Amino acid sequence: xxxxxxxxxxxxxxxxxxxxxxxxxxxxxxxxxxxxxxxxxxxxxxxxxxxxxxxxxxxxxxxxxxxxxxxxxxxxxxxxxxxxxxxxxxxxxxxxxxxxxxxxxxxxxxxxxxxxxxxxxxxxxxxxxxxxxxxxxxxxxxxxxxxxxxxxxxxxxxxxxxxxxxxxxxxxxxxxxxxxxxxxxxxxxxxxxxxxxxxxxxxxxxxxxxxxxxxxxxxxxxxxxxxxxxxxxxxxxxxxxxxxxxxxxxxxxxxxxxxxxxxxxxxxxxxxxxxxxxxxxxxxxxxxxxxxxxxxxxxxxxxxxxxxxxxxxxxxxxxxxxxxxxxxxxxxxxxxxxxxxxxxxxxxxxxxxxxxxxxxxxxxxxxxxxxxxxxxxxxxxxxxxxxxxxxxxxxxxxxxxxxxxxxxxxxxxxxxxxxxxxxxxxxxxxxxxxxxxxxxxxxxxxxxxxxxxxxxxxxxxxxxxxxxxxxxxxxxxxxxxxxxxxxxxxxxxxxxxxxxxxxxxxxxxxxxxxxxxxxxxxxxxxxxxxxxxxxxxxxxxxxxxxxxxxxxxxxxxxxxxxxxxxxxxxxxxxxxxxxxxxxxxxxxxxxxxxxxxxxxxxxxxxxxxxxxxxx
Amino acid sequence: xxxxxxxxxxxxxxxxxxxxxxxxxxxxxxxxxxxxxxxxxxxxxxxxxxxxxxxxxxxxxxxxxxxxxxxxxxxxxxxxxxxxxxxxxxxxxxxxxxxxxxxxxxxxxxxxxxxxxxxxxxxxxxxxxxxxxxxxxxxxxxxxxxxxxxxxxxxxxxxxxxxxxxxxxxxxxxxxxxxxxxxxxxxxxxxxxxxxxxxxxxxxxxxx
Numbered sequence: 107x108x109x110x111x112x113x114x115x116x117x118x119x120x121x122x123x124x125x126x127x128x129x130x131x132x133x134x135x136x137x138x139x140x141x142x143x144x145x146x147x148x149x150x151x152x153x154x155x156x157x158x159x160x161x162x163x164x165x166x167x168x169x170x171x172x173x174x175x176x177x178x179x180x181x182x183x184x185x186x187x188x189x190x191x192x193x194x195x196x197x198x199x200x201x202x203x204x205x206x207x208x209x210x211x212x213x214x215x216x217x218x219x220x221x222x223x224x225x226x227x228x229x230x231x232x233x234x235x236x237x238x239x240x241x242x243x244x245x246x247x248x249x250x251x252x253x254x255x256x257x258x259x260x261x262x263x264x265x266x267x268x269x270x271x272x273x274x275x276x277x278x279x280x281x282x283x284x285x286x287x288x289x290x291x292x293x294x295x296x297x298x299x300x301x302x303x304x305x306x307x308x309x310x311x312x313x314x315x316x317x318x319x320x321x322x323x324x325x326x327x328x329x330x331x332x333x334x335x336x337x338x339x340x341x342x343x344x345x346x347x348x349x350x351x352x353x354x355x356x357x358x359x360x361x362x363x364x365x366x367x368x369x370x371x372x373x374x375x376x377x378x379x380x381x382x383x384x385x386x387x388x389x390x391x392x393x394x395x396x397x398x399x400x401x402x403x404x405x406x407x408x409x410x411x412x413x414x415x416x417x418x419x420x421x422x423x424x425x426x427x428x429x430x431x432x433x434x435x436x437x438x439x440x441x442x443x444x445x446x447x448x449x450x451x452x453x454x455x456x457x458x459x460x461x462x463x464x465x466x467x468x469x470x471x472x473x474x475x476x477x478x479x480x481x482x483x484x485x486x487x488x489x490x491x492x493x494x495x496x497x498x499x500x501x502x503x504x505x506x507x508x509x510x511x512x513x514x515x516x517x518x519x520x521x522x523x524x525x526x527x528x529x530x531x532x533x534x535x536x537x538x539x540x541x542x543x544x545x546x547x548x549x550x551x552x553x554x555x556x557x558x559x560x561x562x563x564x565x566x567x568x569x570x571x572x573x574x575x576x577x578x579x580x581x582x583x584x585x586x587x588x589x590x591x592x593x594x595x596x597x598x599x600x601x602x603x604x605x606x607x608x609x610x611x612x613x614x615x616x617x618x619x620x621x622x623x624x625x626x627x628x629x630x631x632x633x634x635x636x637x638x639x640x641x642x643x644x645x646x647x648x649x650x651x652x653x654x655x656x657x658x659x660x661x662x663x664x665x666x667x668x669x670x671x672x673x674x675x676x677x678x679x680x681x682x683x684x685x686x687x688x689x690x691x692x693x694x695x696x697x698x699x700x701x702x703x704x705x706x707x708x709x710x711x712x713x714x715x716x717x718x719x720x721x
Numbered sequence: 722x723x724x725x726x727x728x729x730x731x732x733x734x735x736x737x738x739x740x741x742x743x744x745x746x747x748x749x750x751x752x753x754x755x756x757x758x759x760x761x762x763x764x765x766x767x768x769x770x771x772x773x774x775x776x777x778x779x780x781x782x783x784x785x786x787x788x789x790x791x792x793x794x795x796x797x798x799x800x801x802x803x804x805x806x807x808x809x810x811x812x813x814x815x816x817x818x819x820x821x822x823x824x825x826x827x828x829x830x831x832x833x834x835x836x837x838x839x840x841x842x843x844x845x846x847x848x849x850x851x852x853x854x855x856x857x858x859x860x861x862x863x864x865x866x867x868x869x870x871x872x873x874x875x876x877x878x879x880x881x882x883x884x885x886x887x888x889x890x891x892x893x894x895x896x897x898x899x900x901x902x903x904x905x906x907x908x909x910x911x912x913x914x915x916x917x918x919x920x921x922x923x924x925x926x927x928x929x
Contacts, residue, residue: 115765116908121723126795126796126797128793357732358728405738
């Protein structure tokens, strides 16, 4: 470690690499039976803000026989020095190199982290392809949202955890310990055995055959005992499941440097473009009582002065009022701010407004996603213009003068009329401000932020092509010309980034060649503007004989075998197909609270107790 | 040691909250706890003695505060003492440092060169907000002792640290680096550590 300390003087933000924070878990390595290096393929500041990592770190360390440590991707200046002086990737707690661990677990949060993830395997001194690693190398475990279509990175990993991991990972590590102690362990035997655990996918146990046109001909398990489809894991009761209340406290400032309180999982809404809304089904809530107790415990153990209630759509939390009331009883006095991200415009009430106005932020964000009612119906957003105008009017009366609106370009069925609708809607928001009698005296800013639609696996739009780069750019230009209101600020998302996201999110195993090539050429941190290089990626695809259009811009027939069909998220394909067809008729589907639409996710509970409408 | 002054202040604020100490907040729209560190610690410098000043709203004994803080500190931070201040931070005049240089190029003779270097005019280039400036730092250096240790040299020095005349120990090191042509590129085999030992008042007596 003396070597590392010497280097740290010459890298940016050395606090990323030192560990030693309050709350970190140190165990006696001679006494534990399995060591897990939990790797996050992005910077410390981003990884330390990830709630999933906090949960899994805590859950694994609850086991006496297991020591889980943290590893983040070194920034390029640090990587350069590590390579120069042959310092392998190390874990923050023990500073031991990753090769010494039993598991190298990787959280895959975003497709553009793939090169960084693979680069971390390389920095650990391991072969990046699973088939090239040997018996004594750590088991490469993947998980996180990208594991719902693990195929583009399937060749690099030994096994994937599908769905919620806090119970599953403990079972997997326990199996490893048991097999080791019984002497029945070999990597091969372990992976075969692990494929029988619920929620684990071992890619090497499947044969994939392709048709000449590149589509999948067959995707079958190599052995009879290996499941044809892997059903995702879900936690059945959030009130009793593990939740970390003594997290590691970073010294340096992180992205979400506050208490993150998870209120519920899943979403009742069913927007047709949204992967999170499908893969986290069914909805499961935490009670206000448990939430309040966890908040108190977290405050005592962290000293943070901000609590954020997290979920996919906080205003759909059925005990929101009860929860905020019990929190505000003690948080105000202790000068703790309460923040409620992901508010829906149609459930933004005066009462809620008064509660959140205790936060000093002067702005509010809503996501209408589309400019016209027709398109909002097609994507099943179920939000009306009057709801949005009501919400902003309330916000203006409450003293806010900054409104941010999120939209998407390139949604299925979109026309130029819909795009113009974005500009119209923004102007209506501006008008609403001037109609408000007690509006704030501060100047108004309405920010319109437009991203590009990326078709995602396990959504009703998974068969949809993405607009071509030219079309997306043209639409962005068109909107720029339509927005003439000087109070409206217009931001758009780089279309090239969205295109690369589309290629990887709907990718198959053949993409691993391109990812390996990119890593070999030194590409890393694609999600960072300073390192994103679209043209370079296109060259790599060409070099590897991969046609990006095949992945991003092709309409897939409903009966084609999809690379991610091997993963069963609980929602039936027939439901997805039906939702896709309804989009083309601009027909909406009621949310889960109004009526059960029979998506199928409730079967994961094995009894009809979860979905709000089935209670 | 590897965190900035602002990060340390934020960390300390959270430690005090965890410790349940009722610290005095600033008034106004955005109340902030009032914490003051004496002479910000530069990134990369280790310290055996940092001074922090804060006010509390209700009485708590120094022993109780010390105990609560100790329980809330991360392992690498320790409470030395909690006391009611007798002098203000502006009375800090000097800081006592140990600087260890590690390089195979360092010999007994280097010790003499180092002592000699600061006994007369010693000009270095100082980067300031308004550009680069040539400064003679010899007046800021009150003591230089150097001895050969295994793998390098250990230097004990006292540098001025009052409000107007603060010398960052990095400048002291860079003067030596230039003079002896060491620590230029290979940072793994050649490196240095800086440790703050103590803060001294204007009479060069221990501040506490």
